[in-house]
Amino acid sequence: MQKKRGILSRSLGIALLVATILAPLFSMNNAYASQITNRSLTLQAGATDGGSKPGGVVNHLFSFTLPSGTTVGSIQFAYCTTASGTCTMPTGLVSTSATLASQSGATGFTMVNTTNGSPYITRTAAVVAGAPVAVTYQIGSITNPTTPNQTFYVRISSFATTNASGGTTDTGTVAASTASQIILSGTMPESLVFCAGATITTTAGVPDCATATSGVISFNQLFSPTDTATASSQMVASTNAGSGYAITVNGPTLTSGANTVSPMASSAVGARGVSQFGINLKLNTTTTSTVPVGLEISVPSNGTNYRAQATAGYNTVDSFKFTSGDTVADSASGGAGGSDAQILTASYIVNVPGSQPAGTYTTTLTYICTPTF
Amino acid sequence: MVKKHVAWGRLSFVFIICAVIGTSPAHATPHQSTNYRFDESTLGAGGMDLSSSANYQASHSTGDVSVGNAASTNYQVQAGSKTTNDPTLSFSIPGGSTNLGDFTAGSATTATASFSVSNYTSYGYVVQIIGTSPSNGGYTLTPMTSTDVSIPGTVQFGINLVANTSPTSIGANPDNGDFGFGVAAANYATPNNYRYVSGETIAMAPKSSGITNYTISYLVNVAGLTPGGKYTSNQTIVVTGTY
Numbered sequence: 001m002q003k004k005r006g007i008l009s010r011s012l013g014i015a016l017l018v019a020t021i022l023a024p025l026f027s028m029n030n031a032y033a034s035q036i037t038n039r040s041l042t043l044q045a046g047a048t049d050g051g052s053k054p055g056g057v058v059n060h061l062f063s064f065t066l067p068s069g070t071t072v073g074s075i076q077f078a079y080c081t082t083a084s085g086t087c088t089m090p091t092g093l094v095s096t097s098a099t100l101a102s103q104s105g106a107t108g109f110t111m112v113n114t115t116n117g118s119p120y121i122t123r124t125a126a127v128v129a130g131a132p133v134a135v136t137y138q139i140g141s142i143t144n145p146t147t148p149n150q151t152f153y154v155r156i157s158s159f160a161t162t163n164a165s166g167g168t169t170d171t172g173t174v175a176a177s178t179a180s181q182i183i184l185s186g187t188m189p190e191s192l193v194f195c196a197g198a199t200i201t202t203t204a205g206v207p208d209c210a211t212a213t214s215g216v217i218s219f220n221q222l223f224s225p226t227d228t229a230t231a232s233s234q235m236v237a238s239t240n241a242g243s244g245y246a247i248t249v250n251g252p253t254l255t256s257g258a259n260t261v262s263p264m265a266s267s268a269v270g271a272r273g274v275s276q277f278g279i280n281l282k283l284n285t286t287t288t289s290t291v292p293v294g295l296e297i298s299v300p301s302n303g304t305n306y307r308a309q310a311t312a313g314y315n316t317v318d319s320f321k322f323t324s325g326d327t328v329a330d331s332a333s334g335g336a337g338g339s340d341a342q343i344l345t346a347s348y349i350v351n352v353p354g355s356q357p358a359g360t361y362t363t364t365l366t367y368i369c370t371p372t373f
Numbered sequence: 374m375v376k377k378h379v380a381w382g383r384l385s386f387v388f389i390i391c392a393v394i395g396t397s398p399a400h401a402t403p404h405q406s407t408n409y410r411f412d413e414s415t416l417g418a419g420g421m422d423l424s425s426s427a428n429y430q431a432s433h434s435t436g437d438v439s440v441g442n443a444a445s446t447n448y449q450v451q452a453g454s455k456t457t458n459d460p461t462l463s464f465s466i467p468g469g470s471t472n473l474g475d476f477t478a479g480s481a482t483t484a485t486a487s488f489s490v491s492n493y494t495s496y497g498y499v500v501q502i503i504g505t506s507p508s509n510g511g512y513t514l515t516p517m518t519s520t521d522v523s524i525p526g527t528v529q530f531g532i533n534l535v536a537n538t539s540p541t542s543i544g545a546n547p548d549n550g551d552f553g554f555g556v557a558a559a560n561y562a563t564p565n566n567y568r569y570v571s572g573e574t575i576a577m578a579p580k581s582s583g584i585t586n587y588t589i590s591y592l593v594n595v596a597g598l599t600p601g602g603k604y605t606s607n608q609t610i611v612v613t614g615t616y
Contacts, residue, residue, distance in 0.1 A: 038496075040615040050503050050609020052464075083461070149465040174616055175462035175492070182466060182486045182608040184507055186473030186593055190601030242511050242600035305598055338598035373601050 036156055036172030038134070039064035043144070043176055052179040055092055055146040059101060060139045062174070064156060065132045066106055070169045073125030073162035075109070077139065078118045078155040083173045087155065089117035092146025098139050105135030112163075120164040148180040192245070193238040193341055194369040200234045200343055207236040207298075207341040219350060220291065223261075223361070225273040229350040230293035237308060237331070238341035241371030244307060244331035245339070250324050250366045253277045254350065256359030261350055263322040267313045270320060276351040278320025281310035281329055281344055287318045294347035301342070303334020308342040320349050328367075336372075461493045462614045463584075471591065473507075476604075478597040481523045481540035483590060490555060490576075490612050491584040497554075498614040500576040500587070506530040506569060507593070509602035514593060516569040520560055523567065529594040531567025533557070534576055534587050539565040544590030547576065552583025567592045 042051070042061040049056030066072065079095065080087035098119045100111040106128055109121035121137060145152050153175050157168040197212030212234075219229040239245045253263040254277050264278035270288050283296045297308050313321040314328045328346070331339040350361075466488040473484045492498045506516040507530060517531035523540040534557035537544045547555050555578045560568050567590075576587055593604075 038615060040613050042613040043611050045503055045609070050607065051501075051611045052609055149463075151461070151463050172616065175495075175614055177462055177464035177612060179464050179488070179610050179612070180466040182504075182589075182610065183470045184473065184484070184486075184591060184606040184608055185471070186476055186482060186484075186507060186604045188476040188509065188595055188599050188601045188604060191597075238597075240598050240601050242509075242602075305596075338600055340598060 034067040034070070034170045036067070036158070036170045037065045037132070039156060039172045039174050041154055041174040041176045044138070046141070049144075050181060052144070052177065053181055054144055054148045054150070054178040056144050057141055058144055060142050060154075060176075061136060062139065062154070062156065063134070063136045064172060064174075065134050066128050066158065067170050068128050068130055068132050070158065071125050071127050071160040072106060072123075072158045072169065074112075074120050074122040074159045074164045075137070076118055076120035076155075076157045076159065076164040078157070079145075080117075080153045080155055083153045083155075083175065087117075090145035090147070090150065090152040092143065093117055093152070094143035095119045095139075097141045097143075099141050101138040101140035103135070103137050105133045109137070111139075118164075120159075122162045122164075125160055125162055144178050146178075148178055151175055151177045188240065190371070190373050191238070191240045192369065192371045193236065194245075194247075196233060196235045196367050198233055200236050202343075207238075207343050209236055212236070217348075219348070220289075220293075223350055223352045223356060225352055225354045225356075228270050228272060228289040230289045230291070231348045232293055232295075233346050233348075235329075235344045235346065235367055235369075236341050237329075237344065237369050238339060239331065239369075239371040240338040241373045242337065243372035244336040245369050245371040246311075246327045246330040247344070247367055247369045248325055249279065249322070249328050249346075250368060252324065252363055253322060254361035254363045256357065256361040259357040259359060259361075261352060261356070261361060263324075264320050265323060267316060267319045267321040269318050270349050270351055272351050273353050274351050275353055275356060276320070276349065278322045279328070279346050279348050280314045280316065280320050281346055282315065282317045283345075284318050284347055288320075288347075288349060293349070295343075295345040297345075298343045299340075301333040301339075305338075305340045306342055307331040307333045307335075307337055307339040308344055309333040310344075320347075461491070462495070462498070462612065463489075463491045464610075464612050465489050466610060473591065473593055473604075476593055476595040476599065478526050478595055478599070480525050481529075482593040482595075483541055483543045485544060485591065486589045486608075487587060488589070488610055489584055489586045490578070491553070491582060492578065492612070492614045493581050493583070494616065495581050496615040497578045497580050497582065498612055499574045501572060501611045501613070502532070502569075502575050502589075502608055503571050503611060504606055504608040505571065507604035507606040509600060509604050512600040512602075514595070514599070514604060516571075517567055517592075518570055520563065520566045520568040522565055523592055523594060525594050526596055527594055528596050528599055529567070529592060531569045531592045532575070532589050533561045533563065533567050533592075534589060535562055535564050537565050537590055540592070545588040547588075548586040549582075550584055550586075553585035554578045554580055554582040555585025555587065557587070 044051045044059040046058040098113040108123040113119045158170045195209035195212045198217045201211040219231045254261040261277040262275040284294045471484045471486045473482045506514045514530040515528040558574045561575045
């Protein structure tokens with residue numbers, strides 16, 4: 001009897017010893033998911049929308065470190081309104097168009113986006129070997145939650161299976177937030193400075209319309225078939241119009257009752273003894289008149305902040321033209337654009353034949369500067 | 374023989390104790406039932422962050438002898454009962470529409486906007502600003518890609534996140550309250566100096582942080598020839614926390 005008890009006691013002891021040794025080994029099989037570490041979600045701009053724009057179609061860049069020694073066949077990104085507990089998808093979030101735009105670290109994944117709010121990436125299951133692996137996955141074409149300034153959470157879970165089923169291997173949650181966009185606005189007032197007169201001078205080096213004198217001008221001499229009569233007037237133009245300005249001249253030719261001086265319909269050098277009325281915007285030579293008439297544009301254009309130029313027909317030295325409505329100047333030197341103030345000088349010439357009827361010839365010319373903003 | 378039996382019996386008892394202890398790892402689990410759950414509960418005075426059921430949620434603490442945050446370069450303690458193991462990040466931009474008014478070549482135009490960030494249980498966060506410089510459709514104000522002061526008459530668009538005295542008294546330093554650790558990024562932290570590079574980090578917190586209120590100061594300078602029109606820009610602020 002005692003012998004039997006001894007055998008029983010010994011057997012029990014050995015059994016307990018074996019159980020004790022093996023129990024921890026079995027307990028190691030408990031499925032405690034490891035923490036995915038160093039994890040973040042960066043909301044990146046999409047094609048047109050800022051990364052955190054509510055309802056914006058953007059890219060979500062996940063960065064984290066996968067623990068080593070685990071088998072990973074799929075990684076799920078579950079979008080939730082809370083970090084834990086029951087997952088409720090944030091309002092407006094759409095992930096069914098999600099793409100796997102890029103991947104690094106543990107690679108070979110493709111996107112499965114069939115379940116809205118819980119896309120996952122899948123690959124042939126493989127062990128994350130060696131040291132913990134820093135990975136990044138850029139999920140493209142995610143529509144952000146539509147509520148402004150809303151915090152939302154993405155629960156990242158890795159699975160040994162390839163379809164994000166079964167127990168999770170490793171988990172970690174990241175938080176992100178939509179944000180109202182800051183809409184910044186301001187107004188640059190449209191500007192145009194334009195004036196005309198017999199003369200205009202500068203103040204502190206800047207053309208100043210306040211110095212413009214009367215617009216009534218007289219020719220330098222009586223009209224004569226043997227010499228060219230000349231006169232000049234000046235204009236100042238400046239604008240911040242993005243497409244610059246254009247200046248037209250408008251009005252009739254010189255007239256005395258029923259008699260007129262013929263306007264120069266095409267650009268030509270002045271010819272004495274011929275009825276001609278024309279203008280240009282150049283510094284002319286004695287080819288035109290005994291006393292040179294006109295001035296070049298001042299300040300000279302540089303193609304950047306000074307852009308004034310005489311236009312075709314009115315931009316050749318000693319050649320003149322007059323057609324009412326013509327553009328005589330614009331701010332397209334170096335490309336159309338705004339221009340700081342410059343002085344433009346219009347030169348007028350009159351030639352007459354010996355038969356030109358006597359009288360006082362006058363005209364009123366109107367210069368119009370039109371900026372295009 | 375009887376002694377041997379006693380010895381085996383004692384050994385078995387020891388093994389049983391060891392087995393029980395060895396197979397019971399100390400995993401903290403939430404106290405919960407079907408209808409109710411306590412998160413982060415502890416024994417002792419106070420110490421419970423969230424308790425909830427389907428229709429009820431509370432956040433509470435009692436009897437703390439110390440509450441607050443102590444931190445050094447390599448160390449940070451958040452004392453008190455309100456702790457949670459979940460990541461939290463909150464972000465808000467009140468208003469959202471900022472009007473700079475009319476530009477003039479003779480003087481700078483300024484405006485402010487604000488946002489706030491809190492991010493607990495994290496290794497900190499970074500804040501980026503993304504968006505183009507204001508444009509009227511055909512012309513875009515030149516962004517200040519190098520940090521510089523305001524120069525009236527020169528086209529400039531820049532921001533910073535600190536209190537300024539030039540070109541006017543505008544802006545504010547980050548307001549960290551009691552528990553915030555947010556700071557303006559170096560490029561945007563010098564008073565009276567402005568800069569704007571889309572995508573750059575403009576603020577950050579090097580560690581878990583309570584609410585920090587930031588003020589963005591906007592600076593616009595224009596030239597006389599800056600094309601006229603209404604200039605607009607949509608600025609997106611992105612906060613990224615690391616957990």
